[in-house]
Amino acid sequence: MPSLIDIRRRIRSVKSTHQITKAMKMVSAAKLRRAQDRALSARPYAAMLARVLADVAAAAKADERTASHPLLAQRPERRVQLVLLTSDRGLAGAFNSNLIKGAQKFVEDHGGAEVLMEVVGRKGRDFFRKRAAAITGEHLGISEKAAYADAAGIARVVSARFAGGEVDAVYLLYNEFRSILLQRLTVTRILPVTVPENARVIDYIYEQPAEELLGQLLPRYVGIQVYQALLETAAAQQAARMTAMDAATSNAAEMIDKLTLYMNRVRQASITKELIEVVSGAAAVE
DSSP: OOOHHHHHHHHHHHHHHHHHHHHHHHHHHHHHHHHHHHHHHHHHHHHHHHHHHHHHHHHHTTSHHHHTOGGGOOOOOSEEEEEEEOOSSOOSTTHHHHHHHHHHHHHHHTTTSEEEEEEESHHHHHHHHHTTOOEEEEEOSOSSSOOHHHHHHHHHHHHHHHHTTSOSEEEEEEEEEEETTEEEEEEEEEESOOOOTTOOOOOOOOSSOHHHHHHHHHHHHHHHHHHHHHHHHHHHHHHHHHHHHHHHHHHHHHHHHHHHHHHHHHHHHHHHHHHHHHHHHHHHHO
C-alpha cells in the first residue's frame, strides 16, 4: 500500500497537469475563434472564384489556346503529388493520426503510381521521413498562422512541377473544419484544374480576352485552394486540441477526486491501526 506522502505527491502532480490542460484549453478556444472566422470568411471567396473560373472557361472554350493551357492538361496519373497538411504540435487528439492514416490509404489506393509528398507541418514530416517516403518539400511553422503568401508559394511550386510534366496530378489532403467536435478528412484534386463541361455561359463583357483572363485566373484558383485548405487545417486543429484538452482536464479532475478519496481511506486506516495499537497496549499493561 503506498504511503500518504506518495499519494499526496501524486495528487500534486495531477493538479499541476490539470492546471496546464485547463490553460491550454482556454488558449485553444481563443485561437479557435480567430481561425474559425478566417476559414468561414474565405469560403465565399473561394466558391465565387470557382464560379467565375467556370464562366470564363465557358466563354473561352472555343479558343484552342485555352485547351492547351498547362494547368488544364489531362494525363494518366503515373506520378502524383500529394500535399499533406498536418500540424506542427501535438496534443490534438487523433487530428494528426487521422491525416497520416489518410495519406497512407492514399498511397495504397494509388499503388500503380509514384506518390511524391509536399508536407506542411512537423508531425507529417517526421512520420514520413522516418519511413523514407518521397518528400519533395516541407513547410514548417505555418499550420497555425497561415498567410496567403505561404499558400501562394506552395501553389507555385506544385503548379510548376505539374506544368513541367514532373507530376501528372496534384492532390490536397487536409481536415476540413465542420464544427468543434467534427473535422472531416478531405482529399481534393487541384491539378489539373477541372472546368465544368456544361457551364452556363453568361454574356460578360471582358476588358481582356477571355483566354488571357483564364490564364491569370487558373494560378490564382490553385493558390486559393491551397490557402483555403490551410485555413481549414488551422481551425480544425485548434478545435481538436481544445476538445482533447477539455477531455484531459475532466480526466485529471476525476483522478484528483479518486486519489483524494483513496488518501482519506489510507489515512483513516492508519489512524484506526494506531488506535488499536494504543488500546491493545493499554489492555496489556492492565
